[in-house]
Amino acid sequence: MQERGALGFERHYHVTDPFIRRLGLEAELQGHSGCVNCLEWNEKGDLLASGSDDQHTIVWDPLHHKKLLSMHTGHTANIFSVKFLPHSGDRILITGAADSKVHVHDLTVKETVHMFGDHTNRVKRIATAPMWPNTFWSAAEDGLIRQYDLRENSKRSEVLIDLTEYCGQLVEAKCLTVNPQDNNYLAVGASGPFVRLYDIRMIHNHRKSMKQSPSAGVHTFCDRQKPLPDGAAQYYVAGHLPVKLPDYNNRLRVLVATYVTFSPDGTELLVNMGGEQVYLFDLTYKQRPYTFLLPKKCHSSGEVQNGKTSTNGVSNGIHLHSNGFRLSEGRAHVSPQVELPPYLERIKQQANEAFACQLWTQAIQLYSKAVQKAPNNAMLYGNRAAAYMKRKWDGDHYDALRDCLKAISLNPCHLKAHFRLARCLFELKYVAEALECLDDFKGKFPEQAHSSACDALDRDINAALFSKSDNAEDKKGGGPIRLRATGRKDSISEDEMVLRERSYDYKFRYCGHCNTTTDIKEANFFGSNAQYIVSGSDDGSFFIWEKETTNLVRVLQGDESIVNCLQPHPSYCFLATSGIDPVVRLWNPRPESETLNGRVVVDMEGASQANQRRMNADPLEVMLLNMGYRITGLTSGGAGGSDDEDSSEGQVQCRPS
Helix, strand or coil, X not given: CHHHXXXXXXXXXXXCHHHHHCEEEEEEEECCCCCEEEEXXXXXXXXXXXXXXXXXXXXXXXXXXEEEEEEECCCCCCEEEEEECCCCCCCEEEEEECCCCEEEEECCCCEEEEEECCCCCCEEEEEECCCCCCEEEEEECCCEEEEEECCCCCCEEEEEEECHHHHCCCCCEEEEEECCCCCCEEEEEEEECCEEEEEHHHHHHHHHHHHHCCCCXXXXXXXXXXXXXXXXXXXXXXXXXXXXXXXXXXXXXCCEEEEEXXXXXXXXXXXXXXXXXXXXXXXXXXXXXXXCCCCCCCCCCCEEECCEEECCXXXXXXXXXXXXXXXCCCCCCCCCCCCCCHHHHHHHHHHHHHHHCCCHHHHHHHHHHHHXXXXXXXXXXXXXXXXXXHHCCCCHHHHHHHHHHHHHHHCCCCHHHHHHHHHHHHHCCCHHHHHXXXXXXXXXXXXXXXXXXXXXXXXXXXXXXXXXXXXXXXXXXXXXXXXXXXXXXHCCCHHHHHHHHCCECCCEEECCCCCCCCCCCCEEEECCCCCEEEEECCCCEEEEEECCCCCEEEEEECCCCCEEEEEECCCCCCEEEEECCCEEEEEEECCCCCCCCCCECCCHHHHHHHHHHXXXXXXXXXHHHHCCCCCCCCCCCCCCCCCXXXXXXXXXXXXXX
């Protein structure tokens, strides 16, 4: 009991802010001759396994920096995933590779004891679960999630989920993970912006009932058997991404979930979205996307929920809080705002000063710090929205829209939040909704109806509507942007369309890294209480954010080219990373007597801006950048006059970007 209490204390305090500030390189583990694509701690944290392009796996004693075992896995191509099988005494290791094979190894005899060749494309991830002994799962680029049974009487695999039945032949599964607190839930990342959460037990029960049904073998054209039962799948997506897809596709910018993982308590899902940012989804307090499009055959102002149409919280394709952005009739009266405590007032003033100096990210981080302490202050949300709109990084206008709606829910007479909401809707391509929102704004605040900002937005909206009407013929019968298929092999099923329309939105977004070059880049919770988020990056660094504020607190150079893997130790402030270099690097807090090495990236803002430019560069520019050429002429965000964001709520004072 005492030992358990000590372990709990150890895990509770093993990652603290002073430790993060002192995090530095402890050691490099050398032994591979190719890129190290995967890392895995055992449950105790005294062993670390790695897999590489050299087709070898190495088991390390990381605490003493020793190589304990190295073996050729029998794979004929790059290894992408390595996992210890639970309840095997760290004796059984599973690997998945680019040769489409899954191999099972007995480390005590250094032999490959099982080879599964059921996949037809590269195997990207393996997942295990303590509640399922002798069982594991794989995700591969053939679009299949397979389940394996290692019991003596049935060494085989079966298809658990076939994404091609939903998304066509071109879909690729990239990553998967099992909820550590409830092993019945499996999260899957694939090509496209949607992340899927499946109930394994429900799928198995459905399959059993299908086999036992007397009419199981009889199908008619109208009586189609669903591959998954209703309620067995739930989708998650960053609300702005489905509408951005056509633009990204035109720029050859690929969206793909490269890594998914649950928080230690199983209540949150973290996703590294290739081609975009890192997103955290709350699995307990779910929220619908604030903007989405419905199929034309559905009600224009309804939301499909459990097969029924509801208008609760949805209007004209915009999902809102129950109080919505719909402005009440009559003249506005400013609601009294609760004053901030002095220390938060100082933080807000610092944020306003940063905004005035066009230091958008610094302003956002200061506002976020204040929001965490005062989550019911409308002005903080309104001011942060203005900073997002000025910075203009990927997803910023959507976060600004969310902040505007939050500000209005707290203060229905927040003038600037109302106007910025209209501008955000326009920037997010919701032109008709932007016009409606602007008209509502003019009715609520008539003295602003002919301001220069209103006139400018009015002109922009009408020009966009005119352009849209010119192209209307091209879009007839196309359905909503997010659901449109490009061909037979990429066809989206009706079931998939419904699941996408029921998607839930993210809670937090983390910016600064770049994830466009490799499709195995990880993001992870750091600390048993998930206090921090870590992610690899194409610039050779790894980034550490505070989870709750989303503020970037540390950037370290982890590779000469790209950091792909970051695996935190299960109970210490100890991090293993790898990437293109043929080494594994170990990081922990360095003694205060030791001068921190040169791997600290001091200019975190500069690194973040460079990564935003990199993500928005065309493929040729990225290739040149990787070759060492400098690219100029790319901008990372908005410039121009700043708002007086202190206390004036009476007018729209500057022209929004």
